Amino acid sequence: MKADKACIDVAAGRAPADLVFKNVNVVNVFSEEIITADVAVAGGVIAGVGSYRGRTELDCTDKFLCPGFIDAHIHIESSLAAPFEFARAATRSGTTTIVADPHEIVNVCGAQAVQYLLDATENLPLNVYLMLPSSVPATPFETNGADFTAADMAPFMAHPRVLGLGEVMCYPDVLAARQTVLEKLALAADAGKRADGHAPGLSGRELQAYAAAGIRTEHECTTFAEAAEKLRAGLAVLVREGSAAKNLSVLVNGLLDSDLPADRFLFCTDDKHLDDIARDGHLRWNVRQAISLGMKPVTAIKMATWNAAREYGLRDLGAVAAGYRADLVLLDSLKQMTVRAVYKDGRPVEERFAGLAAAPVPDALLHSVHFENVAPADLALPVAGPAHVIEMVPYQIVTRHAVEEVPSENGFFRPNAVYTKLCVVERHGKNGGVAVCPLKGYGITGGAIATSVAHDSHNVIAAGDNDADLALAINHLKEIGGGYVLAGGGKILGALPLRVGGLMSTAPWEEIQAGAGAILERAKAMGIPYHVDPFTSLSFLALPVIPELRLTDRGLFDVTAFSLVKD
Numbered sequence: 062m063k064a065d066k067a068c069i070d071v072a073a074g075r076a077p078a079d080l081v082f083k084n085v086n087v088v089n090v091f092s093e094e095i096i097t098a099d100v101a102v103a104g105g106v107i108a109g110v111g112s113y114r115g116r117t118e119l120d121c122t123d124k125f126l127c128p129g130f131i132d133a134h135i136h137i138e139s140s141l142a143a144p145f146e147f148a149r150a151a152t153r154s155g156t157t158t159i160v161a162d163p164h165e166i167v168n169v170c171g172a173q174a175v176q177y178l179l180d181a182t183e184n185l186p187l188n189v190y191l192m193l194p195s196s197v198p199a200t201p202f203e204t205n206g207a208d209f210t211a212a213d214m215a216p217f218m219a220h221p222r223v224l225g226l227g228e229v230m231c232y233p234d235v236l237a238a239r240q241t242v243l244e245k246l247a248l249a250a251d252a253g254k255r256a257d258g259h260a261p262g263l264s265g266r267e268l269q270a271y272a273a274a275g276i277r278t279e280h281e282c283t284t285f286a287e288a289a290e291k292l293r294a295g296l297a298v299l300v301r302e303g304s305a306a307k308n309l310s311v312l313v314n315g316l317l318d319s320d321l322p323a324d325r326f327l328f329c330t331d332d333k334h335l336d337d338i339a340r341d342g343h344l345r346w347n348v349r350q351a352i353s354l355g356m357k358p359v360t361a362i363k364m365a366t367w368n369a370a371r372e373y374g375l376r377d378l379g380a381v382a383a384g385y386r387a388d389l390v391l392l393d394s395l396k397q398m399t400v401r402a403v404y405k406d407g408r409p410v411e412e413r414f415a416g417l418a419a420a421p422v423p424d425a426l427l428h429s430v431h432f433e434n435v436a437p438a439d440l441a442l443p444v445a446g447p448a449h450v451i452e453m454v455p456y457q458i459v460t461r462h463a464v465e466e467v468p469s470e471n472g473f474f475r476p477n478a479v480y481t482k483l484c485v486v487e488r489h490g491k492n493g494g495v496a497v498c499p500l501k502g503y504g505i506t507g508g509a510i511a512t513s514v515a516h517d518s519h520n521v522i523a524a525g526d527n528d529a530d531l532a533l534a535i536n537h538l539k540e541i542g543g544g545y546v547l548a549g550g551g552k553i554l555g556a557l558p559l560r561v562g563g564l565m566s567t568a569p570w571e572e573i574q575a576g577a578g579a580i581l582e583r584a585k586a587m588g589i590p591y592h593v594d595p596f597t598s599l600s601f602l603a604l605p606v607i608p609e610l611r612l613t614d615r616g617l618f619d620v621t622a623f624s625l626v627k628d
Contacts, residue, residue, distance in 0.1 A: 071101055071108035072383055078103050080407055081115030082391070088127040090367035090380050093359045095395075100126055102387040105406035109383045125395045127362050128379050129157025129388030129403070130344040131369035132330055133299050134228070134257065134280050137178070137189075138165035138564040139332035139514075139597070141557070141577060144178065145419035146570040148187040150335055152410045154342030155400050157188060157388035160373055162227035162257070164194030166562040168517050169429050169489070171197075171207030174562065175217055181420040182222075186405040186413030188378065188388070192227035192257055193217055195245050198518055199230050200605045202625055203613035205518035206429065206489040211244040218252045224373055225254030228280070230517075230606040232260040233623055235274050236267055246275055255373070258296060261459065261607060262287065268294050278372070280329055281607075283308055283457060285315020292325060297372050299329040300364070302347045304337050305597035306458045313351045323360055327369045332597055335574040336581065342400065345390075349398040358395045419567060427560045430513055430543045431490030432521065434536045437528035440484055442474040442497040449617055449626050451483065451602060451610045453502030455592040458601040462610035462619060467499045474499055476526040478506050478588060485603055486521040486535055487614040488513060488543075488563070494614035500524060500602070506588040508549025509534045510580075510595060513563035516604040520614045524599055538563075545596060547580050549587065555580040 070076040078101035087096050087110060101113035132151075137159075140147045151159070161182075166174040175193065182189035197209035217223050226249040229235060234242040249256050260271050261281035272294045280299035282288040288298045302309035309328075316323060328347040342349075344365055351361040370379025377386050387407035393399040403410040444467060452461040468475045476482045476499075483500040487493055509525025511534035521538055525531040525548075534548040537556060543563025547555040557576040559566050566573050577596070584595040605611045605618040610626075612618070617626035 065104060065106070068103045068106050068108045071103040071113070074113070078108055078113055078115035079117065081113045081118045082121045082126055083118050085121035086125045087381050088125060088359055088362050090128065090359070090363045091382065093363065095125070095359065100381060102407040105387055107381060107383055107385050107387050110381065121391065124401065125392040126381055127390050127392065128366040128381055129390055129405070130155045130348070130365045131158040131160070131375070131379060132156055132344045133160050133327040133369040133372065134278070134329035134331055135159050135161050136165050136332055137161050137163070138562070140335055140338065141559060141565060142335060142570045142573050143419060143422070143561055143565045143567045144181040144185065144189065145417070146567070146573065148185045149414060150338050150570040151343040152187055152403055152405065154338070154345045155390040155403050156343040156345070157403065157405055158190070158375065158378055159187065160190050160192060160224060160369075162192045162194060164197055164227055164517055165519065165564055166426070167194045167207070167209050168197050169206040169519050169562040169564065170426050171209055172213045173423060173425060177423055177426060179217075179220060179222065183420075184417065186410055190222050190224050190373065190375070192224055195226045195229045195242070195256070196231040196517070196606075202605055202615055202618050203518045203603070204487045204489060204491050204494060204520065204615070211241070211248050214245065214248055218248055218254065223254070225249045226256040228257045228259035229276055230259035232263060232271055232606075235276070236270050250275055259606065264290060272296060280331060282312060283459065285312055285319070288312050288315065289319065289321060292321065297325040297327060299327045300347065301329050301331045302350060303331045303333045303597070305594050305601060306331060307456045309347060309350050310354065313354050313356055317355055323364060324368060325372070326364050327372060328365045334577065334594070334597060335570055336578050339574050345398045345400060352396055352398065422561050422567060426562050427542065429563050430488050430539050432486055432488045432539060433493055434539070435486060435495060435532050437532045439495055440482065440497055440528045440531055442482065442499075443472055444469045444474045445472065448474070448499055449610065450480070450499045450501050451612065453500070453593065453598065458598070458604070459608050460602070460610050462621070463501065478504060481505055481524050481526060482528070482531065483602060483612055484523045484531055484535070485515065485612050485614045486523070488519070488521045496612055496614055496616045498612050498617050502590070503593060503599070504588045504590050505584065508547065508554065508587055510545065510547050510584055510599065511535045511538055512545045512596065512600060513538055513543035513559065514545070514596070514600045516601055518603070518613070519563060520603065522599060522603050545577070545580055547584055554583055
């Protein structure tokens, strides 16, 4: 923040503050103390912490004041809400800053999607910083909607809210020092900006080579041993707790049991649905869970604020101290992280939203689902002997590559309560590819669920126990312009349109949540186990950079071997 005479006058006690939080317990992320004091705000900035008077004074006796929470890695698209509505939902529980990677919608619509995200987040009462997608497409083994090259990135790299290069998930290209990814890394480095990582399981010399490329974070750690090795290699560890990937408990317990410092551990959600945000809050849930595991509240808050601000160079965010932006969370309970009020630039966040309207969506982003209707016969899967099976892992987005006998009838795979049929249909109008495989652990019976949200190329992905309902659900997605569809007994049981890139809705977040919740409840009643998120878990089964086995529109993909499976 630039030096401001009015703010200095308030800090020095020569003028009254706009707002003073009186007698509040301040969470100090620098000294890791809780100190009772007044916090003065002037012009949207914290003028001072001490003893102050103001035009408006709030008695905050027995309350706690901490910095606004910073989500260090998130895909807005995974909330299913367009930016304005996502911001309304997330800020309610204390999130005031996010570092977003728009690679979901960029995989569908290319550079015009980046411009839309920048325009749509320009005046929100939520600080939205972008990391430019580095891996579009993530691999050559799938079909996406648009490329996003170093040349496409260049015009955006100088934008003040672009912090650098998003998660470099094409790690085999980094290890092979391929020119395409080196150009993108060089573009960020030359602009004085950073690069985020995505390299699950990478270890030893391969990890060293990845870090040597200038990549500085990792959010895919699923064990503390992996987190510790990556920390020692110079990577900040983003502790993820989203709707599908839940790594917080393992990583926080590991951190508590170790002698390692917590200063390069950050929190992120990565992918989190509105239903979870509405029930648990956004990033405050990560903080609360860490505290419940035994972490000191100040340490957990620091991971959600100052650690993230420092890692991403957000110099005026992440602390309750003079000269920092007045993005603040007022808490009734530190242990329970009970949010009483959220302030953005010194004003209640709900006031900041009053009178604001969402940015218009370019027409091209509203028409992105293009495929020929599929027939049940198109989804038949011949089997002869043991078959390659994607086996889901509870609470994780990693899978296992199993080879097992699967149920069959007349030489074709026949799903049951154990083995579901998984289908991917190319939806960008390029080749009409259809791929099918057995899936273990999803459990849906009596119908099918289909969606145009399928990381990262976002073709149509569907899971069900019969071909008729699978085809019905898939084809209905084209009618509604993308989204989620549940079918059963030859009928559409529920649908949630997501017309923005087939990924997001512009409806109020409450309506999106209600629609998604209704489908979730019906889907879970069809046998999907409690540890599987019917939406998010399904959406990740097409992502060919997460071990071990995935399904793309081109067929089964072995992530460990990094090649399509050949029988």
